[in-house]
Amino acid sequence: MGDIQRHMQRFLEQMVEEGRELGVQLAAYYEGELIVDAWAGVADSRTGKLVDDQTLFPVFSVTKGIAATMLHVLAERHSLDYDMPIVELWPEYGAHRKEATTIRHALAHTAGIPHMPEGIGRAEVADWNRMRDEIAGLTPQWPPGEHMEYHAITFSWIVGEMIQRLDGRSFQQVLKEEIMDPLGISDLYVGISEEAEPRVAWLEEPEFDQEMFPATGLQSIPAWICPLAEWMNGREARYACIPASNGIMTAKAAAKHYACLLPGGAEGVELLPQTRMRTATARHITPMQEDQYRGLGYQLGPTNPMMGPRMTTFGHAGYGGSIAFGDPDRRLAVSYAKNLFSSRGAGLDVVRELKKRLGLED
Template identity: 60%
Template sequence: MADIQRAMQDLLERKVEEGNERGLQLAVYYQGELIVDAYAGIADQASGRAVDGSTLFPVFSTTKGVVATVIHLLAERGRLQYDTKIADIWPEFGVNGKSDATIGHALYHTTGIPHMPTGIGIADVGDWDKMCEEIARLTPQWPPGERMEYHAITYGWILGEVARRVDGRPFSQILKEDISVPLGITDMYVGLPEGMEHRVAVLEEPGYVQPTEEADSLQAIPAWICPLHAWMNTPAARRACVPASNGIMSARAAARHYAALLPGGIDGVQLLPDSRMKVATAPLRLKDNVPLPRGMGYGLGKEGDIMGDRLVIFGHGGYGGSIAFADPELGLAVGFTKNLYSPNDAGSSIMEELRRRVAGL
């Protein structure tokens, strides 16, 4: 196992030296053992702060997989069902054509409301109650369940408010008490606590071009929250609870979360039974009954995907190149975090080399 650790460490350092990456982490569990815990580069160019294993990275939509796990934990405890109508839990949600939208629709990105509310601004994103009120009033673009369109940001408030209403605790507290504490994770947050700013990597995106959508058009990611990397470099964005897109974590934490979803779990902790994960990772089927590479809150492997080309693989990636996933057939769980967003992203080549090395174990 020392060989794979050394090889992946050397590869990360080389990608930084070549200028393809600034700072990055890679953590890999294989059949219950942490076989790679590698990191390289700079977390903050201004100060010269180096990346270490406990550096925290904003991971954007990689957070969505953790949200899914929270919902599946509540389902396993009998607090909700996937076919429960959201309006049965959250009555205000059932207006303007959404009365039949279910929790399953939200997990599969088929509620019909991928778009953010209009008439709000960046200061509102940190106001949980206001955002939930605005989301509840949205009108779907299609009948819930009819088609899938990625709910880039609305996903988090829909499912986060469902979790809060059935459980009673705020989403960030559920995450801490039901995932982080049982797994001994101390570096996974949706809503950064005070005193942690010094550990967060600064994001960079050279050559970013501002989108030009009309202000009154329906936008899943509104222009006013862009550039996303600049937004996530602000204390306000880091402290907010936006479960679809503002998780801050280390690669170790991301990988450990997925290791705990594999058969047998990790260090005696399996968050969800195999039977629940079979349901949670069932591919979406719409009217044509063709299986799509989308599970209930997790993306699934497909041809050309960075996670791998098999539907059994599940996880989620995020804007800029972070990703975390599990491969049940191999007993593999991976977390990958980074802070330089560019067309020369090295993530794919790093995952290719990782797969090659794992195949030789």
Template identity: 60%
Template sequence: MRDIQHAMQTFLEEKVREGSERGLQLAVYYRGELIVDAFAGIADQASGTPVDGDTLFPVFSTTKGVAATVIHLLAERGQLDYDAKIGDIWPEFGVNGKEEALIRHALYHTTGIPHMPTGIGVADLSDWDKMCAEIARLTPQWPPGEHMEYHAITYGWILGEIARRVDGRAFSQILKEDICDPLGITDMYVGLPDGMEHRVALLEEPGFVPPSVDEDRPQAIPAWISPLHEWMNTPAARRACVPASNGIMSARSIARHYAALLPGGVDGVQLLPNSRMKLATAPLRLKDGVLLPRGMGYEVGQENSIIGPRLEAFGHGGYGGSIAFADPGQDLAVGFTKNLYSQNDAGSSIIGELKNRLGIA
């Protein structure tokens, strides 16, 4: 396996040299062993700081897979049931047409509240209680469970507050104590602690063009938070806790998290039993019978997906190109982080090269 480490290290360096990437990391567990721990490029062009294995990267919606794992851990302990009404746990939420919304609906992005509340701004994203109060007052755009529309940011406060209500601990504390500590992970955060700013890669998105939106209509990602890369380059954004979209972590940490969800786990730690993961990764079937490639909080495999074609594979990608996933059929877990967001993204070619080297179709 030493050959694959060298091969992938060389491949990453080539992507930096050709300009398709600036700074990036790739970590891969295969059959329970860390076989690739590669990194290349620059974390911050202004300072010239090189990327190393300890560099932290904002990963946007790749965070959602970790948030899902938190919920499934609580379910496995009997602290919550997927079919429990959210309003029974969080009474303020069970109003304005959300009375029948279930935890299952939140995990599947079917609660009907994909759009952010109006009348708030960037500063409010750091105020957990205010954001949860605003989310709780929202009126769903369809009856919960009837339609799936990606809850780009609201997902995080819905699930994070459910976790806090049933457990009593803040989301970031559950993440540290129940996922990071058992696995020896020291570089996975949703809410960056003081003293860590120097380790975070600076995001770049040359040629960014603001999307054309009607600012008078509710938006899943409001114009005032755009460009996203600029928001995540600010200390306030990094220190906030937004479990849908502002995780900051290394490729090593997110790959290890997914390795611990595979049968047998990693280094003697399996976060959830196989039976729980089978439930968690069951594809969404809507009331009209349509089957969608989305598990409870995870994306699942489908044809032409970077995760792979098998439904049993699961993970989540993020804005800009970060990705992390596990494939039980191949005993494979991957974490990929980066800081240059462009049309020349090399993520697919990097994962493709990895799978070719491993002989995985």
């Protein structure tokens, strides 16, 4: 890793010293090799515990990209057509005019059920079977495919249940057997274990504004789950399986996931053929929304300045400033994880500095 590892290590330490970050990890793969695995700062300000290479960070919607990859892996194995109606896998999903909703609609956030069901709370969100049935019972707010609106949490059970229905394994089994084992990684959880609990970073969100989450009306992120940092600091959220929102992992694990999706893969592993990845990362546009930059389960480059303007770059950002993405043109995969949610966060500057040092400025 050499000079760039030392430079980025010092850059992270500087961001912490300036108070822009509390605890951070940065990992990057370039041309199939790990070139940066750096960390700095405090994992838990209550105890003073420092971040190290074993620290696990809650990364919120970064999890969506990994869940999408899981479905693409199974689609490749079972030769699934993304235009297959979900009801062919999950018959109960067809209730209340959802029978025409396809796998493509679900991955592209055009399924029409972005808002959480009414009458549930934090305990119910952690109950897979309850949420699966609640989601199946929703009525779409528009005809599937007509409109794109971010399915912030409902994505969990739409995509997650399809994964489970494909071959009968649980979501966690598929995650382990189809992603973690082939990649040789262990520090990636959607529902942590008892052994992992002491390693999870404590989140802080000093600028949280409850007015951003009204207490009434249809909501994709309901007020009762906020502040989100406080929710993910709780045992209930950490141990649940909520594939859109509650991934807990190291930056290195997230970066390797994307590195192994790029041409040539990383460390001898290419998780999917590039024909599949080109389909999965092609821009999906609804008839009325040409300003959206989404593939099938992934955000595309122009969505987030940390990924850069290239349409071929794909990944997913998470609430609070974490991100993981891959750039197939440059064979670069990057992940940034953090525990201070602040408008002064340094993620964009960190990624830009990394690209600058590699001579890959956008």
